[in-house]
Amino acid sequence: MSTFDVLTIGNAIVDIIARCEDRFLDDNEIIKSAMNLIDAERAELLYSRMGPALEASGGSAGNTAAGVASLGGRAAYFGKVASDQLGEIFTHDIRAQGVHFQTRPLGSQPPTARSMIFVTPDGERSMNTYLGACVELGPEDVEPDVVAEARVTYFEGYLWDPPRAKDAIRDAARIAHAHGREVAMTLSDSFCVHRYRAEFLELMRSGTVDIVFANRAEVLALYETEDFEAALSALAKDCRLAAVTLSEDGSIILRGTDRVRIAAHDVARVVDTTGAGDLYAAGFLFGYTAGLPLERCGALGSLAAGIVIEQVGPRPMVSLKVEAERLGLL
Template identity: 75%
Template sequence: MSDYDVLCIGNAIVDIIAQCDEDFLVDNGIIKGAMNLIDAERAQLLYSRMGPAIEASGGSAGNTAAGIASFGGRAAFFGKVSADKLGEIYAHDIHAQGVAFDTKPLAGDPPTARSMIFVTPDGERSMNTYLGACVELGPHDVEGDKATNAKVTYFEGYLWDPPLAKEAIRMTAKLAHAAGREVSMTLSDPFCVDRYRGEFLELMRSGTVDIVFANESEVTSLYETSSFEAALEAVRKDCKVAAITRSEKGSVIVRGEETVWIDAIEISELVDTTGAGDLYAAGFLHGYTSGRDLATCGKLGSLAAGLCIQQIGPRPRQNLRHEAEQAGLA
């Protein structure tokens, strides 16, 4: 019996979300649809130019942990905040979602991470992230009992930037595999893939990572091809399971020679794509750790992502377990 279904490792970030027009992105030199890493000075400047905003605890893997808990799964999270106001907000929110979060906060600087997210009228989000305390997550924060007692450990590619976090992920993966568990990652962002293509492929091909999540642009970037079909055939050979999201085209899951196509759910209005991939991973991993077939795992992912993009912010407002029951997927 495992204590947790999924242990998520990621950047503990408070999202500050505001709507804007396309000109705002151009005027402020913001790359649309990407996660842009910024320093403290740039963070202050963008914050001063933002319109009315919503503050919500975010971070890719943290969103996934919250989604798994909303489905009724048992989720844990490793992530570093500072002992400041935003750090208190983050810890409160993730605990309120039902996620086990016991990483010791950092005393003093740097402060808790924050991401200024600008949402354009087409629902696309452009993230500008100051990592702050996130970069201090390291091997000393690895809780061995959680690493060995979670069915799947899941980490975000974004966390491959800070060197200490890289060590923490490798240590956790080693503990997980020694205990007969599986390890999963999300590629996170095409720019992230460009920075670490060789290392990400090594993680997959060496067996350090068993399950990979990506969207279409990330997986084609990983294999440096414009052909989705070619990328799909390549990723099939490089990991045990891969789940690739394709926005309104749904998703496709591959495992060995097996291929499962999943439709996107019908939505009433596209509001904000922030967290869609995170919530897809939550639904998939909830199904996977519950012993469901790949088609059901994909449908649970599609359901969670579809609900997420019809609201502002990445954390589920509905009870996902109830939504799954209503959809006949419980």
């Protein structure tokens, strides 16, 4: 028996979420529906211009860990915070979800990362992220025993921005594979894919990564094409297992020549799409590590994603396990 079902590794970020009109994005030169990396000065400027905001622990991989735990899974997380107020908030929140989190914090500088997320009336989110303490995540933060005891180690593509994190990820992958475990990644964002396309392909083709999560835009960016069918075929050849999310059209799971189409979960109203892909990965990986068929894994992913976009914030406010049991998925 493994100690953990899923270990996630990512940028430990506190989200500061506010609603705005599209004009606000234009006036402040914010790229809509993307993750924009910003410096401390830009972070202070945008914060001063935000309306009323909600603070919530976030970060892509942290959200996935919280989703796994909400489904009843055993989750662990590696991510770097500082010894400051936001760091305390993040640490409390992720542990309160039942996630193992023991990464040693920094001192007070650089401060804990924060992402100012502007949600427009259509539910789309535009993220402006100051990485702060995240850039200090390194090989010394890898807990070998936790990696060895996790069925799947999952990391976010965003980690390719802070340089030392790459070494940490490669170390974790070596440990995982040495113990017969698997490694998964999410491509995170099409802009992230454009920055690191060659490296992401190398991770897949070398076998460093076994499972890939992506959305339509990210897959098209990865293969530099507008032909979605061609991109799916290439992805199926480059990794052993992949799940591609398609918003309201559900998702497609690829394994060799096999394809499994998954319907989207019925949503009454889209409130905030923040965390949708993260929670899809949570549901899928929970099912996968439990040995469920791919159809059920995808359905759990759709359920988790559907629930989180009906609320503000990237972590489920209801028990995903209860909802999955109610629908007969568990």
